[in-house]
Amino acid sequence: SQTIHQWPATLVQPVGSPLSLECTVEGTSNPNLYWYRQAAGRGLQLLFYSVGIGQISSEVPQNLSASRPQDRQFILSSKKLLLSDSGFYLCAWSASGELFFGEGSRLTVL
């Protein structure tokens, strides 16, 4: 069966510091991969999606970036965090339409 893992689960970072969130999927090949952000009291906002290695589409221009160095690995990064980057970050995969989410990473920027 397919599983998805993301880490770290929780992190507190100062403004201006870098960020790296990692996500891996097991049990499937060539999945579509996604990064969403959920701010407090708000809906899920799509940040990036990828249909293959090295193929990244950005939905929201901001100081975040994503990379897909391997088929089942998706990384979300930032060189300098902003206060507004705080939120619950969710990695997800899909093969036939429905999305399956990882456990989430809760980021607090102070």
Added chain:
Amino acid sequence: QKEVEQNSGPLSVPEGAIASLNCTYSDRGSQSFFWYRQYSGKSPELIMFIYSNGDKEDGRFTAQLNKASQYVSLLIRDSQPSDSATYLCAVTQTGANNLFFGTGTRLTIIP
């Protein structure tokens, strides 16, 4: 105009009653519709999906789709306290590779 709209709630339902959650969407080309449940502090988990007009039942859950009215709903029968969560409606949109989510309806089942 929001692509997917849900009543934010909170919706309070007595234990054992039927909970009815509603969702409307703007893109007439949407083909696939999903309901997710999200417990506080956790990630969303898929409950049901529906592609065709009509009803689809899975245990205590029934999804209903009316493409002409651009309306999808989720019924939860015999509601349990463990059903207390936020329910997210998600739809595909024409030409997009991702799902568009509503902001969710917070459901509370009262023992």
